[in-house]
Every structure is written in C-alpha cells, then in structure tokens.
Amino acid sequence: MASTSSRFTFSEWPPALSEAQLEALTLYATTYALSHSLLYLPAVKPQPPIPDSAIHAPLSVFPSPFPRRLFALARRLQSTYNILYARIATNVEFLDKVMGSIEGVGKVDDFVGQLWTGWKSPPGRGSRSGGPLQLGLFRSDYLLHAGPNNEPLGLKQVEFNTISSSFGTLSERTAALHRYLYASTDFPQNDTTAGLAEGLAAAHAAYGVQEAKVLFVVQAGERNVFDQRLLEYELLEKHSIHVVRQTFDQLAVNATVDSATRALRISNDTEISTVYFRAGYTPTDYPTVSHYSTRFLLERSRAIKCPSIALQLAGGKKVQQVLTQPGVLERFLGNTMPAAQIDELRASWMGMWGLDEEAGVHKAREAAERLVLKPQREGGGNNVYKEAIPEFLDALPLLERQAWIAMELIVPPEGLGGYLVRAGSEAVKADVVSELGIFGWALFGGPEGDVKEKEVGWLVRTKGKDSNEGGVATGFSVLDSLLLV
Numbered sequence: 099m100a101s102t103s104s105r106f107t108f109s110e111w112p113p114a115l116s117e118a119q120l121e122a123l124t125l126y127a128t129t130y131a132l133s134h135s136l137l138y139l140p141a142v143k144p145q146p147p148i149p150d151s152a153i154h155a156p157l158s159v160f161p162s163p164f165p166r167r168l169f170a171l172a173r174r175l176q177s178t179y180n181i182l183y184a185r186i187a188t189n190v191e192f193l194d195k196v197m198g199s200i201e202g203v204g205k206v207d208d209f210v211g212q213l214w215t216g217w218k219s220p221p222g223r224g225s226r227s228g229g230p231l232q233l234g235l236f237r238s239d240y241l242l243h244a245g246p247n248n249e250p251l252g253l254k255q256v257e258f259n260t261i262s263s264s265f266g267t268l269s270e271r272t273a274a275l276h277r278y279l280y281a282s283t284d285f286p287q288n289d290t291t292a293g294l295a296e297g298l299a300a301a302h303a304a305y306g307v308q309e310a311k312v313l314f315v316v317q318a319g320e321r322n323v324f325d326q327r328l329l330e331y332e333l334l335e336k337h338s339i340h341v342v343r344q345t346f347d348q349l350a351v352n353a354t355v356d357s358a359t360r361a362l363r364i365s366n367d368t369e370i371s372t373v374y375f376r377a378g379y380t381p382t383d384y385p386t387v388s389h390y391s392t393r394f395l396l397e398r399s400r401a402i403k404c405p406s407i408a409l410q411l412a413g414g415k416k417v418q419q420v421l422t423q424p425g426v427l428e429r430f431l432g433n434t435m436p437a438a439q440i441d442e443l444r445a446s447w448m449g450m451w452g453l454d455e456e457a458g459v460h461k462a463r464e465a466a467e468r469l470v471l472k473p474q475r476e477g478g479g480n481n482v483y484k485e486a487i488p489e490f491l492d493a494l495p496l497l498e499r500q501a502w503i504a505m506e507l508i509v510p511p512e513g514l515g516g517y518l519v520r521a522g523s524e525a526v527k528a529d530v531v532s533e534l535g536i537f538g539w540a541l542f543g544g545p546e547g548d549v550k551e552k553e554v555g556w557l558v559r560t561k562g563k564d565s566n567e568g569g570v571a572t573g574f575s576v577l578d579s580l581l582l583v
C-alpha cells in the first residue's frame with residue numbers, strides 16, 4: 099500500500115495495478131464481502147418471499163484517502179448536530195412555521211403536509227416538547243471542498259438525515275474489508291453496529307419494560323435487508339432485545355394501541371418499546387390514506403419513535419436552509435455552547451436560500467451553474483442540478499416554490515481515482531468523489547429537556563465523478579472506507 103505521508107497528493111490515488119493484480123484483489127474483496135455479510139438481495143422483482151441468494155454490495159477495491167484533520171472535525175461536529183436536531187424536533191413553534199401546513203412547506207408539499215397534519219391532529223401529541231422520549235439515529239453527510247489549488251481545504255455538509263439512515267452495519271464491514279486487504283495503521287476504527295444498537299437499547303431501557311420488543315418498520319421488497327438484520331442480531335446478542343419486522347401493510351392489520359395506557363402491541367401480545375423506521379421516509383411508502391393512518395397510530399402510542407414525525411420533519415432540507423439564516427443557530431445552541439463551537443458548525447455549511455421569494459428564484463437562475471435545487475425528499479434522485487435549473491424553474495408552479503431550496507454545489511478535489519466493483523461485473527477504474535457520513539444517536543424529549551447523545555461511527559460512499567447523485571441503494575455509488583492521510 100502507498101505510503102500515507104503528509105506529502106500525499108490525491109491525484110496519485112489509487113495505486114497503479116496490472117490487470118492480473120486488479121483481478122486478484124477483486125476476488126479477495128468480493129469473497130471477503132460474501133463471507134462477512136456485506137450483502138444485498140439481488141435485483142429480482144418482486145422479491146421472493148423467502149430469498150435464496152444474495153450478492154455482495156457494490157464496493158470500492160481501495161479505500162479513499164481522507165485528511166485526518168477533517169475526519170476528526172466531522173466526528174467532533176456530530177455531538178453538536180445531535181443536540182441541535184434534538185432541540186429542533188422539540189421546538190413546536192419553529193417546526194410549525196418552517197414545515198407546517200399553515201405557513202410552512204406543508205402548505206405546498208402534500209407529503210410534508212400530510213405528516214405535519216397527522217402529527218398535530220389530536221391525540222397525536224406524541225412529539226410535543228415535554229412529551230415522551232424520542233430517539234434519533236442520525237447520519238450527517240459531507241463532501242470534501244477543494245481550495246484554489248485543488249487541495250482538500252474543508253469539509254462541507256451535504257445533508258443531515260433523521261430517518262432511515264442506512265448503511266451503518268455495512269459500512270463497518272466495508273472498513274473491515276479494507277483493513278483486511280491492506281493492513282495499515284491509518285484506518286480508523288468503525289463500530290457503527292454496536293453504536294447504533296446502543297442507541298436503540300438506550301431507548302428500550304428508557305421505556306422500562308425489558309420483555310417488550312423493538313419494532314422495525316420496513317419496506318416490502320427491501321434489498322438492503324442485511325444492513326437492517328445485522329442491527330437486529332446485535333440487539334438480540336448483546337442486549338437480549340427481540341425485534342419484530344413489519345411493513346405498513348402488516349401493521350395496518352396487526353398493530354393496536356391500548357386506549358388507556360397507549361401501549362403499542364403487535365398481534366395483541368407483543369408490547370413495543372421502540373419503533374425504528376426503515377420505511378416511511380418517502381411518499382411511495384404511503385400509497386393510500388390508510389398508510390398514513392397506520393403511521394399516525396404508531397405516533398400516538400407511548401412507544402419511543404425513531405424518529406417521531408417531528409424529528410422526521412426536522413430533517414427536511416428546508417430546515418437545513420433556514421438554519422443558515424442569521425441568528426437561527428444561536429437560538430437553538432447559543433445559551434449552552436461557546437461561540438467557537440457554533441462557528442465551527444456553521445463553517446461546515448454551503449450557502450443556501452429559499453425559492454419562496456422572487457429574489458431567491460432570480461438568484462438561482464443567475465447562479466445556476468454553481469447550484470443544486472432540492473425538494474423535501476429523501477432517498478436520492480430528487481435534485482435538480484446546474485444547467486437543468488433554469489428550465490426547471492420555468493416549469494415550477496409558483497405555489498410549489500416554497501417546497502424547494504437552492505444550495506451551492508460543494509466542489510470536491512479532482513483527480514482522485516478508484517476501482518469500483520458491482521456484483522457480476524469486473525472492477526471499473528473511474529474518477530471518483532467520496533461522501534463521508536457520520537452516525538450519531540440522541541435520546542431526548544423528556545421533561546428535563548436533556549439530550550443523551552453519542553457519535554458512533556462512519557460511512558463512506560464513493561461515486562463516479564460525473565454522477566450528480568450518490569445513493570448506493572439507487573445504484574449510483576459503492577460502499578467504501580477511508581485511509582487517513
């Protein structure tokens with residue numbers, strides 16, 4: 099493996115390989131992946147009820163070099179983000195104003211409006227401040243931002259995920275894969291599985307009924323099941339907590355909430371301590387009104403939600419943008435954190451603004467080449483980039499403008515290469531961009547207003563440089579890890 103001295107230059111990466119070397123490494127990598135649950139279900143539709151095969155997840159043969167200083171910064175920021183989003187989720191007035199159906203995004207975005215209305219309508223008071231506890235399993239995503247000489251100058255946040263933050267357990271295995279292939283001291287530990295399970299176990303303990311179970315709400319036909327199951331096994335093996343998996347369709351039949359105690363039960367027996375959503379983040383998870391009813395039923399129960407509807411709304415891109423307005427961050431953190439800590443967080447942001455006013459739309463047209471427009475959606479494939487922006491704005495109905503934000507494009511260092519492998523194909527050499535995600539959890543919402551939180555590990559996803567988006571699940575990128583330089 100190449101030396102990782104301070105003279106490291108990104109364009110030297112990855113090491114040159116002969117065809118035979120690459121083939122040998124690819125075999126080592128994919129065999130390790132298949133042996134260590136670094137897996138996906140194959141792309142067969144519909145998924146058979148009992149799958150009988152798996153493929154390795156898309157992989158990078160080499161880890162990506164990443165500046166040690168910026169990795170440390172990303173990890174340090176996580177606690178501040180954990181606390182920030184816990185406070186946003188318990189600030190009803192703020193969420194009403196930004197995401198609500200009366201004056202906020204919910205007025206023009208049906209999905210956001212549905213969630214907000216369900217959250218507000220009595221007795222859906224599950225998430226008000228001073229209400230029951232809530233759990234967040236978060237992932238804050240970043241890209242390196244290059245300086246004038248293509249040097250990795252800073253770290254800029256892409257987005258903050260508050261629902262269904264995936265690839266925790268698979269990222270741990272990808273880090274282990276690269277450690278196996280290239281024994282080196284420059285690989286940071288990555289214990290996301292233990293860390294995320296610890297968050298769920300903390301919620302379970304706070305609920306206070308040991309024999310209760312944790313509910314995983316999942317999508318039918320999910321291919322990324324191993325990433326979820328590995329968390330389930332960890333909960334059972336390390337914490338003696340049982341997990342029930344259910345889709346919204348199954349819950350519509352099986353879930354009941356006791357009218358007196360508000361205990362959530364599945365099939366009239368299993369009491370649920372914590373509801374962990376790996377579904378429900380996208381409108382297609384709610385094909386009918388009754389799917390929303392099921393979500394609201396869970397919300398009304400006394401089980402701890404991960405996330406509550408309020409916390410899901412807090413993860414909206416609109417909130418990310420409003421945080422950049424003067425004084426907003428201080429409102430959430432100012433009384434408990436030194437200014438330097440707040441400034442460090444703010445320095446991780448790109449410029450963002452809303453499109454609700456004509457001036458914002460005008461500015462977006464002018465600067466289109468340097469921008470991405472984002473709606474209030476998760477899961478990849480929803481953004482509008484650069485030259486597509488003016489035409490998109492021409493067609494965007496006036497009323498819908500409020501549902502979108504403009505964000506300056508992060509400019510990652512150029513010249514970094516990688517070998518990317520998908521199941522069934524040879525490794526492909528490509529110019530790449532790597533996105534770092536930092537996982538954290540927060541348990542909050544009790545009457546004291548305190549936030550128990552922790553940073554628990556990381557993820558790297560690497561995509562070809564010319565692809566705008568970077569979702570592994572949507573097929574644009576591969577799982578990767580990092581080598582500190």
Ligand code: ADP
Binds near residue numbers: 239241257476568
């Ligand atoms: P989603 O919630 O759908 O994942 P993201 O905000 O993460 O939405 O955007 C999807 C992808 O688009 C990111 O993974 C990243 O590759 C790219 N992207 C988003 N924002 C920016 C940005 N400001 N600069 C450069 N690329 C971006």
Ligand code: MG
Binds near residue numbers: 239257478
């Ligand atoms: Mg994303």
Ligand code: MG
Binds near residue numbers: 475476
């Ligand atoms: Mg997201």
